[in-house]
Amino acid sequence: MTPAPVDETAARLAALDDYAGFSVRPGAGWVSLAAADGFLDRWLALLIAEHGGRNVAGSTLGSALAAAVIGPTVGSMLLDRRCPDPAPANLTALPSGTGEFDARGVRTGRIAVLAVDPAAAHPDSVVLPDEKALDEWWAVGVAATLTPLFEAVRTRAPFGLRNLWGLAADDVTATSLWLAELAGRDQQAAWTRAQRLLDALARHAPIRFLRSRPFPVGERLHQVRGTCCLYYRSTCEPGPPAENRCDTCPLRDDDSRRERLLAYP
Structure with missing residues (x-):
């Protein structure tokens, strides 16, 4: 039996990493993710205990929720020009116990594909005419899913909505570069695709x-x-803040950023 297109794409992504x-x-x-609101207080409490503050905990929770949406959808689009349904009832995540x-x-096989895709005839496929339509289908679904999740996080932690959406945007480009x-x-x-x-x-x-x-090294x-x-x-990161900042952090200076990125294997 021919595998469902969502299974094919998930397997190809997993083969990479x-x-x-x-x-x-x-x-x-x-x-x-449709039921995530009922777990947010528990997850946030775990993250506050882990990181020592509501602000960084709110950021971490927002990042985790964004990754549950961005990872499967953007990964599939970059690799196969397909997109699993980004609706909250379809997307799901496995809690780690740390928040x-x-x-x-994903909970179903529903997936958007282009008309030229060999999987266009599969009953799980939502067929779209071109890449622009695929991007729009993705964006409408992602915005509808993340908007209430981010608003729920914001009511519980001081990390702002603009920042939460910024983390999601950064995840789109990070996922794209990593998969490439x-x-x-x-x-x-x-x-450019991102x-x-x-x-x-x-x-x-x-x-x-x-x-x-972009930052070429x-x-x-x-x-x-x-x-x-x-x-x-x-x-979790004792020591001078300047040393603890991520290599891709906007607060890190470019000279130290370049030096650290050059040391990547």
Whole structure:
């Protein structure tokens, strides 16, 4: 029997890297994003205990929720020009016990494909005429899913909505660059593709968000994130803040950023 298109794409992503993949129709222990609001207080409390503050905890929770949406959808679009349904009832995540997620998944086989895709005839496929329509389908669904989730996080933690949406935008470009490197594809083309996705998302997000900027180092293309995640303030990272800032943090100076990125294997 021919595999369902969502299973095919999930398997191809997982073949590149376990975390790039996503589970399809997972079982017990997973939480649908449609039901996530009922777990946010518990997850936030775990993150506050872990990181020592509500602000960084709110950022971390927002990042985890964004990744559960962005990872499976953007990964599929970059690799196969397909997009699993980004509706909250379809997206699901496996809580880690720390307030974050161990894995992401989808609950059904529903997936958008282009008319030229061999999977267009599959009953699970939503057939779209071109890449522009695919981007729009993705953006409408992502905005509808993340808007109530981010608003719920914001009512519980001081990390602002503009910053939460900025983290999601940064995840789009980070996912695109990472997958291009894993798949041996052109990173500049992946960056350009990510910008088209963000153009579509900006039309539907309820707030204007910042974007990352490209940062080439040697033969690799990295990014400087548009939004700081505040992880350098976490009690998990003792030491001077200047040393704790991520290599892609907008608060880090470019000279030290370049030096650290050059040391990547």
